[in-house]
Amino acid sequence: MSREEYIRFQFSEELRKEVISLIQSRDDDALHVYFDDIHHADIAEVLGELSLDQATYIIKLLDSDTTAEVLMELDEDDREKILENLSAQEIAEEIAELDTDDAADIVAELSLERQLKVMSKIEDLEHKADIQELLKYAENSAGSLMAKELVKVNENWTVTQCVKEMRIQAEFVTRVHSIYVIDDNDRLIGRLSLKDLLVAKPKDFVKSIFIPKVDYVEASDSVEEVSKLMQKYDLEAIPVVDPQKRLLGRITIDDIVDVIKEEAEKDYQMAAGITQEVEADDSIFELVRARLPWLILGLFGGLASVLILQDFEEVMSLPSVKSLFFFTPLVAAMAGNVGVQSSAIIVQGLANDNVKGSLVNRLLKEVGLSLINGLALGTLVVLFGAILNFDVLFSLTVAISMICVIIVAALIGTFVPILLHRRGIDPAIATGPFITTSNDIFGIFLFFMIAKLILQF
Amino acid sequence: MSREEYIRFQFSEELRKEVISLIQSRDDDALHVYFDDIHHADIAEVLGELSLDQATYIIKLLDSDTTAEVLMELDEDDREKILENLSAQEIAEEIAELDTDDAADIVAELSLERQLKVMSKIEDLEHKADIQELLKYAENSAGSLMAKELVKVNENWTVTQCVKEMRIQAEFVTRVHSIYVIDDNDRLIGRLSLKDLLVAKPKDFVKSIFIPKVDYVEASDSVEEVSKLMQKYDLEAIPVVDPQKRLLGRITIDDIVDVIKEEAEKDYQMAAGITQEVEADDSIFELVRARLPWLILGLFGGLASVLILQDFEEVMSLPSVKSLFFFTPLVAAMAGNVGVQSSAIIVQGLANDNVKGSLVNRLLKEVGLSLINGLALGTLVVLFGAILNFDVLFSLTVAISMICVIIVAALIGTFVPILLHRRGIDPAIATGPFITTSNDIFGIFLFFMIAKLILQF
Numbered sequence: 001m002s003r004e005e006y007i008r009f010q011f012s013e014e015l016r017k018e019v020i021s022l023i024q025s026r027d028d029d030a031l032h033v034y035f036d037d038i039h040h041a042d043i044a045e046v047l048g049e050l051s052l053d054q055a056t057y058i059i060k061l062l063d064s065d066t067t068a069e070v071l072m073e074l075d076e077d078d079r080e081k082i083l084e085n086l087s088a089q090e091i092a093e094e095i096a097e098l099d100t101d102d103a104a105d106i107v108a109e110l111s112l113e114r115q116l117k118v119m120s121k122i123e124d125l126e127h128k129a130d131i132q133e134l135l136k137y138a139e140n141s142a143g144s145l146m147a148k149e150l151v152k153v154n155e156n157w158t159v160t161q162c163v164k165e166m167r168i169q170a171e172f173v174t175r176v177h178s179i180y181v182i183d184d185n186d187r188l189i190g191r192l193s194l195k196d197l198l199v200a201k202p203k204d205f206v207k208s209i210f211i212p213k214v215d216y217v218e219a220s221d222s223v224e225e226v227s228k229l230m231q232k233y234d235l236e237a238i239p240v241v242d243p244q245k246r247l248l249g250r251i252t253i254d255d256i257v258d259v260i261k262e263e264a265e266k267d268y269q270m271a272a273g274i275t276q277e278v279e280a281d282d283s284i285f286e287l288v289r290a291r292l293p294w295l296i297l298g299l300f301g302g303l304a305s306v307l308i309l310q311d312f313e314e315v316m317s318l319p320s321v322k323s324l325f326f327f328t329p330l331v332a333a334m335a336g337n338v339g340v341q342s343s344a345i346i347v348q349g350l351a352n353d354n355v356k357g358s359l360v361n362r363l364l365k366e367v368g369l370s371l372i373n374g375l376a377l378g379t380l381v382v383l384f385g386a387i388l389n390f391d392v393l394f395s396l397t398v399a400i401s402m403i404c405v406i407i408v409a410a411l412i413g414t415f416v417p418i419l420l421h422r423r424g425i426d427p428a429i430a431t432g433p434f435i436t437t438s439n440d441i442f443g444i445f446l447f448f449m450i451a452k453l454i455l456q457f
Numbered sequence: 458m459s460r461e462e463y464i465r466f467q468f469s470e471e472l473r474k475e476v477i478s479l480i481q482s483r484d485d486d487a488l489h490v491y492f493d494d495i496h497h498a499d500i501a502e503v504l505g506e507l508s509l510d511q512a513t514y515i516i517k518l519l520d521s522d523t524t525a526e527v528l529m530e531l532d533e534d535d536r537e538k539i540l541e542n543l544s545a546q547e548i549a550e551e552i553a554e555l556d557t558d559d560a561a562d563i564v565a566e567l568s569l570e571r572q573l574k575v576m577s578k579i580e581d582l583e584h585k586a587d588i589q590e591l592l593k594y595a596e597n598s599a600g601s602l603m604a605k606e607l608v609k610v611n612e613n614w615t616v617t618q619c620v621k622e623m624r625i626q627a628e629f630v631t632r633v634h635s636i637y638v639i640d641d642n643d644r645l646i647g648r649l650s651l652k653d654l655l656v657a658k659p660k661d662f663v664k665s666i667f668i669p670k671v672d673y674v675e676a677s678d679s680v681e682e683v684s685k686l687m688q689k690y691d692l693e694a695i696p697v698v699d700p701q702k703r704l705l706g707r708i709t710i711d712d713i714v715d716v717i718k719e720e721a722e723k724d725y726q727m728a729a730g731i732t733q734e735v736e737a738d739d740s741i742f743e744l745v746r747a748r749l750p751w752l753i754l755g756l757f758g759g760l761a762s763v764l765i766l767q768d769f770e771e772v773m774s775l776p777s778v779k780s781l782f783f784f785t786p787l788v789a790a791m792a793g794n795v796g797v798q799s800s801a802i803i804v805q806g807l808a809n810d811n812v813k814g815s816l817v818n819r820l821l822k823e824v825g826l827s828l829i830n831g832l833a834l835g836t837l838v839v840l841f842g843a844i845l846n847f848d849v850l851f852s853l854t855v856a857i858s859m860i861c862v863i864i865v866a867a868l869i870g871t872f873v874p875i876l877l878h879r880r881g882i883d884p885a886i887a888t889g890p891f892i893t894t895s896n897d898i899f900g901i902f903l904f905f906m907i908a909k910l911i912l913q914f
Contacts, residue, residue, distance in 0.1 A: 041689045049813070075811070163655065170652045175693065194651055195627045198620065231718075232498045234711045236632065236693060253710055254691045257717065261688075264721030265805060271728055272801030272888065273794055280806030281813060284826050291798050292830050298794045299834050302787025303841050309783040316773045316782070325773070325782050326766040329789040330759025333897055336793070337730050337755045337890050341748050344729030348722060349737030354532070356506070356738060369741050373749050377756050384760050431729065433794050440790055 009042040016049050023054050028061055035062055044073030056085040064090075068097035071106065077282070080109060088114065092121035100127065101147035101255070104134035134249075142226050143219035145259075146240040146249035152180040155189060155207040159200045162192075177237035180247055181210040188239055188247045190214050216241050219248055226251055227259045228353075266428070267351070271344065273298070273433040294433040301437030305332070305444050312448045314457075321457050323390065327398055328444055334377070334402060335409040335443025336436040342366060342413030343431045350421050351428075359418060363411055370410040374403035393455070401450040405443045412439055466499040473506050480511050485518055492519055501530030509535075513542040521547075525554035528563065534739070537566060545571065549578035557584065558604035558712070561591035591706075599683050600676035602716075603697040603706035609637040612646060612664040616657045619649075634694035637704055638667040645696055645704045647671050673698050676705055683708055684716045685810075723885070724808070728801065730755070730890040751890040758894030762789070762901050769905045771914075778914050780847065784855055785901055791834070791859060792866040792900030793893040799823060799870030800888045807878050808885075816875060820868055827867040831860035850912070858907040862900040869896055 022031050035043055035058065043062075047055040047070065059067045059082055071079055071094055083091060083106070091110075095103045095118065107115055115135075122128040130148040137143025151169045153162045166179065179192040190212040200209050216239045217226050230238055236253045266277060273294035278286055309328065316322050349355035355362070378399035385395025413435055417427035451457075479488050492500055492515065500519075504512040504527065516524045516539055528536055528551060540548060540563070548567075552560045552575065564572055572592075579585040587605040594600030608626045610619045623636065636649040647669040657666050673696045674683050687695055693710045723734060730751035735743055766785065773779050806812035812819070835856035842852025870892055874884035908914075 039690060041691075048811075167656050170655060198627060199624050231714060233496060234498075236710065253693065253714070257688060257710070257714060260714065260717060261721070264718070264725065268721070268725050268728060268805065269801060271725060272797045274798055274801060278802065279809075279811055280802050280819070281811060284822060284829065287802075287826050288829050291795075291826075292833060294798070295791065295794055295830055295834060296837070298790050299787070299837055302784070302790050303838075305786040306780075306783040306841075309786070310780070313779075316779060322770075322773060323763075323767070325785075326763040327759070328782075328786050329762040329766070329897055329901055330756070332786040332789060333755050333759050333793075333894065334752065336790075337752055337893070338748075340729045340889075341731055341751070344726060344731060345735065345737050345744075348725065352736075354505075354736055354738060362737070365741060369744050369748070372741065372745050373752055376749060377752055380753070380756055381760075384763075432797075436794070437790065440786055444786055 009038055009045070011042075011045050011049065015046070019046060020050065020054060023050075023057055031058065031061060035066070040066055040069035041073045043070045047074065048078060052081050052085070056082050059086070060090070064093045065097045068094040068102075072098065072102050075279075075281075076109070079106075083110065088117035089121050091118045092123075095122060095131070096124060096127065099147045099149050100130040100134055100249075101145065103127070104131050104144075107131060108135060137219060140223050141219060142217045142221040142223065142240050142251060143248070145223055145226065145255050146219070146251045148249045150180060150239070150247075150250045151178075152182050152247060153192060153206050155181050155183055155205075155210065157206050158202070159197065159204045159206070159209070160202045162197065162206060175237075175252065177250075177252065178214075178239075180214070180239050180250070181206055182247055186247060187245045188214065188216055188241050191239075214239065216245075217251070218243065223259055224263070227256050227263070230256050231260075263351075267347065267431075270426075270428045271340070271347075271431040298433050298437050301440050304441045308441065308445050308448070312452075315448075318457055320391065321394065321451070321455055323394065324398070324448065324451055327402075328447070331402060331405055331443050331447040332440040335405050335439035338370065338373070338406050338409040339413035339435040339439035340431060342410045343417050343427075343435050346414055346417045347427045347431050350417065355418070359415075362418075363414060366410040366414045367407055370407040371403070374406040377406070378403050397451050397454045400454065401447045404450055405446050408446060409439045409443060412442065466495055466502070468499075468502050468506065472503070476503060477507065477511060480507075480514055488515065488518060492523070497523055497526035498530045500527045504531065505535060509538050509542070513539050516543070517547070521550045522554045525551040525559075529555065529559050532736075532738075533566070536563075540567065545574035546578050548575045549580075552579060552588070553581060553584065556604045556606050557587040557591055557706075558602065560584070561588045561601075564588060565592060594676060597680050598676060599674045599678040599680065599697050599708060600705070602680055602683065602712050603676070603708045605706045607637060607696070607704075607707045608635075609639050609704060610649060610663050612638055612640055612662075612667065614663050615659065616654065616661045616663070616666070617659045619654065619663060632694075632709065634707075634709065635671075635696075637671070637696050637707070638663055639704055643704060644702045645671065645673055645698050648696075671696065673702075674708070675700065680716055681720070684713050684720070687713050688717075720808075724804065724888075727883075727885045728797070728804075728888040755890050755894050758897050761898045765898065765902050765905070769909075772905075775914055777848065778851065778908070778912055780851065781855070781905065781908055784859075785904070788859060788862055788900050788904045789897040792862050792896035795827065795830070795863050795866040796870035796892040796896035797888060799867045800874050800884075800892050803871055803874045804884045804888050807874065812875070816872075819875075820871060823867040823871045824864055827864040828860070831863040834863070835860050854908050854911045857911065858904045861907055862903050865903060866896045866900060869899065 019034070043066070047058060055078070059070065071082070074082070095106060098106065107118060110118060119128060119132070134144070134148070151166055153165060157165065179194065179197070180188060181190040181192055183189050190210045191214045192206060192210045196209055215229065215233055215235060217229065219240050219242060226238065229235070230253060237250050239247055240249045240251060242248055269277065274290045275293055276290045278290040315324055346355060381399045381402060382395045385398065416435060417430045420430055421427045476491070500523070504515060512535070516527065528539070531539070552563060555563065564575060567575060576585060576589070591601070591605070608623055610622060614622065636651065636654070637645060638647040638649055640646050647667045648671045649663060649667045653666055672686065672690055672692060674686065676697050676699060683695065686692070687710060694707050696704055697706045697708060699705055726734065731747045732750055733747045735747040772781055803812060838856045838859060839852045842855065873892060874887045877887055878884045
């Protein structure tokens, strides 16, 4: 056996051209040689750079045990288009090669009509039944994330019997992780680590060596719960049971890694004012749909400030204070920035379960914090005013009003996410344009009101 | 063996009070009974709710094989304080129980003087040498993340020899994952899956059954690279080698999960204008340090718009156009929101390597997108103007200038992160206050300039 040197895959423009020219000249042998040698994740990367027809050509050319994994690595959009170009029979062949969780994901992406067609072409009846079972679970439930493939042993088996059975079962399981122990009623009663098995005597019974403590989730538990549990206890796989504790499947850490990334990206996008998961390469229409609603919210906020400012129109005719109008964008920006900062810290804290202590203490802390920040910023404003020869009282007024705005903005930014969270609403919604917009309005109003109080106009 | 029922740990206020009263009455037996039965991650959760003295009491009370893991689960701040209350000897005992990667993390958190004291108390010389080696690697390098614990076999061993050696090695390894295969020079040449070992014959040689393809990283590779690689290829562990390909250690997926979370949180915080990793429970001083710099940036932006608006002061004395001033917060908000949206999508795309195609095409797409959004928002502005009896030409002017501002804001939001990325700067810096502030300034200036052009004042 040769000692192949591992070379990290690097996609390049030359490579793309080479593959395209091989496709155009229908040089299937060369394509086989090229693609047989690289990882399915790399093949997916190459396909992502080809046209739909070219990508479909490669998928049809390669064996389904490779292409099934490639399909799983593709963007959902790209995959959808390629699947449209495949027959029900071809899709069924891909699915036959996939673990049940991935297979169910692919089937779920098809139209109902195609789902039926594809399912009817799956020859392995057990695989088919497993996929059908997985399709039943609600989206975002542990059941929808689990795979049926796992290694389980009966408590009444000996180690020898175990190893024999495991050899058979392991054929169908990509990664073994834990070995689950069940009783005669298929109920999960514990686990057996591979390490323990390595050191056990052949005639030992499973019931005398297994670990009776095992973390598990129910199929109806939410994906977020599963994710938190697996992270907290550093689990690489967790078994999924029904209400009678019968073993149904297992969830592995790679699925949870995807969940964590998606959660983080969703929160980030929400903070940026993007309502649904979109990517840079989505269509203009999808991007408009994701972005316009938040902009409309921002617009209404802006129009509200038009009304507020209109109310202070007479300030424009007072030479001593009309400069207040020059400061409205500054005040709005400060209110927005502070609000986003406060809410982001709270939202992350809530997500990580580390917002402790009472609400009052937290709000008091924000007041203290804002006072320090506000005094620093206010000093700069007064300095700026001195340079520009503004009246000292005017500069001081601007600084004081701005400090008040900062404090209120921080309070709103802290209070709103906590309130939403307590009402069971995802607080991430409060970090983006929502908090910016409401803080803009409050900020501008407060700014003029306080200035009016101090300057008596 | 009893069939223990697994009960999910739930922290409660009663529980906290109970633990505190047990500590106050020095009821060590009851505390032992209570804490011996729960997971170390749960113990950490309880300690997080206690005072420093109480937490230290528990740490000193329990066995170091439990408390070492508890220490790893604690907040860095909490851990630091507890470590200050422990003697060098006590810390050394904790460290003896930890895997080398965790041990090195703890040691690295100590002052240099304490590091030396603690290291001198570690009895296991191999463990000590391993920790010393790990401390040498640069922060953020693969070497700094790896553990020395792994299972490796020589290509010239038989399966029987393998299993025997592995039993010994596995004693020190929490999770086996892959078995790495080395040659006589300690060079990594492949891997052996546990599954393969299960089905091999006892007299087979490793060299005849191992898989010669193995992903690996060099100790000097960056943590981000390792994270991308492990995610792309769905790896649960990756070996780390030196430039001569000698096997040094391995990195497991649970460490990468932490990296992914930290990366996502860092980007999110940067977008929210928070410069360093802080948590809701950090001190006011730490929070000020993280938040004030971005606010000062925002302030300078706001002061710049004061100067711009001052330049258009004469508009205030023109009754037909003075209302333009009422729209400045709206325009600034729109410019900011659009810029944040555009940049967030690009930053995420860059992080996930799915920003494809040429820069010109991408900018053109943003123009198209902004035109659609702008027309929708512009229509609303004109409607609003009609309701408020604004002059039609004035409303149209506001709408048109706003559309131009939106297009420019989207272009800046797209262009800046791509430019930063090409220059090797983290583009996440461009999603928050940075883009909002520059777009505020550009937006307001553009708005007044275009309005001046159309309305000829």
